[in-house]
Amino acid sequence: MTPTQSPQVAPSASAAAGRPPTPGAVQVLPVHGIPEIREGDDLATLLSPALEALGARDGDVLCVSTKIVSKAAGLRVAPEEREAAVEAGAVRTVARRRHTHVVTSVMQIPSGPVMAAAGVDSSNAPDGPLLLPEDPDACARQLRDALAEQLDLQLGVLLTDTSSRIWRVGVGDIALGAAGVASLQDLRGDVDADGRPLSVTVRALADELAAAADLVKGKSGAVPAALVRGVPAATVADVPARDLSRTGSEDWFRRPSLESVWVALGLSPAQEPIARMSPEPAADRLRRALEVAALPRPGATARRARARLVPPAGRDAALTDRSDGIPGPGQPGDASATDDEPLPDGPDAPSTPPAVRIDIEALGTEPADWIAAGELAERVRTALGAESIAAPLPPVQIEITQPPTSNPNPTPTPTPTPEDLR
Secondary structure, three states: OOOOOOOOOEEOHHHHHOOOOOOOOOEEEEOOOOOOOOOOOOHHHHHHHHHHHOOOOOOOEEEEEHHHHHHHHOOEOOHHHHHHHHHHOOOEEEEEEEEOOEEEEEEEOOOOOEEEHHHOEOOOOOOOOEOOOOOHHHHHHHHHHHHHHHHOOOOEEEEEEEEEEOOEEEEEEEEEEEEOOEOEEEOOOOEOOOOOEOOOOEEEHHHHHHHHHHHHHOOOOOOOEEEEEOOOOOOOOOEOHHHHOOOHHHOOOOOOHHHHHHHHOOOOHHHOOOEEOOOOOHHHHHHHHHHHHHOOOOOOOOOOEEEEEEOOOOOOOOOOOOOOOOOOOOOOOOEEEOOOOOOOOOOOOOOOOOOEEEEEEEOOOOHHHHHHHHHHHHHHHHHHHHHOOOOOOOOEEEEEEOOOOOOOOOOOOOOOOOOOOO
16 A cells, blocks of 8 residues: 555445444354465465365355465574564654663564564574465465465465554564455444444454454464454455555554654764663663764764763763763763762662753854853753653753863853844
């Protein structure tokens, strides 16, 4: 689906039948007897006997793990090539998050879904990580056509895979490919139990079927497929799974909060830090905000100002270079922070943490230097705002200061007013 296209939506069961559907039992049947799939195997030939044994009938929906489709197609890479395969298999990077010493990249794949590691998976793949097919809908279509020829049945076919879900803990199966299935079911125009009209409800039926099938497939039971029976109007339309993905202008969450602010501040993808998956200490988030704010926009010269994080104890030892993907300080315009006096954080931290001071120091006395300091202060405030979205930060006081002088009794230089800088 391109950004200008609307997804295909199938009519609801009641609209398709011309009358309200009669509620009935839904069955989810595991498909047993499928051997370990090897490259070149004919999936339809291997699945057909098991489906006949289950009494497969028109209107059933076969949910197949995408993993066995990848195995049959030979979509496998060597373990040492996994990271390169993740990069190559993605349309764009949405976010990167660190978990202990491992960095997980959240990527959009060519068929639309956003998945961890672009869907490259090493589980149940002893011969090397498996890649997702580039066009899962086409793979589902090929399998459905082959099964129809061998069984003389009109089944729906879904290719399913496990994925996490935005704002929800845990994983569940979703539909990556679909053929002969009403993947999106339009309930608009129907009425609810109280007789009120439904005006916005479009059911993601393919994902519901995929999740139901996973209840009998599991992750360790060597059951790569399941048959779902009894869902009204599940196969009355043919809507590809691609249409379930919000892409382009319909993507409301193209980047998470931190990444969106980093892009707005002018960071390139190579400059973006990597936040942790787990909650991060306030000190780490404060340091990262300063380091992000200090990076100049592409093509800009080094900023004639620098920022320093001064913890409650007042010490200001320089933060040393780090090896976690965050740029280290040391150049004009860089941010620095103290490292030897940790900021209160964690379960034993006081309920009202002490204020933290950030000094913005102009590196000269010319008006341009003061302007640079003011610009850096605003970038720091913006970066701090992004870091505080997930969890509050300690109170922060930002002060713009004059550059140090070698004169032991310098004449105080007042901070210029906006009128002075005009």
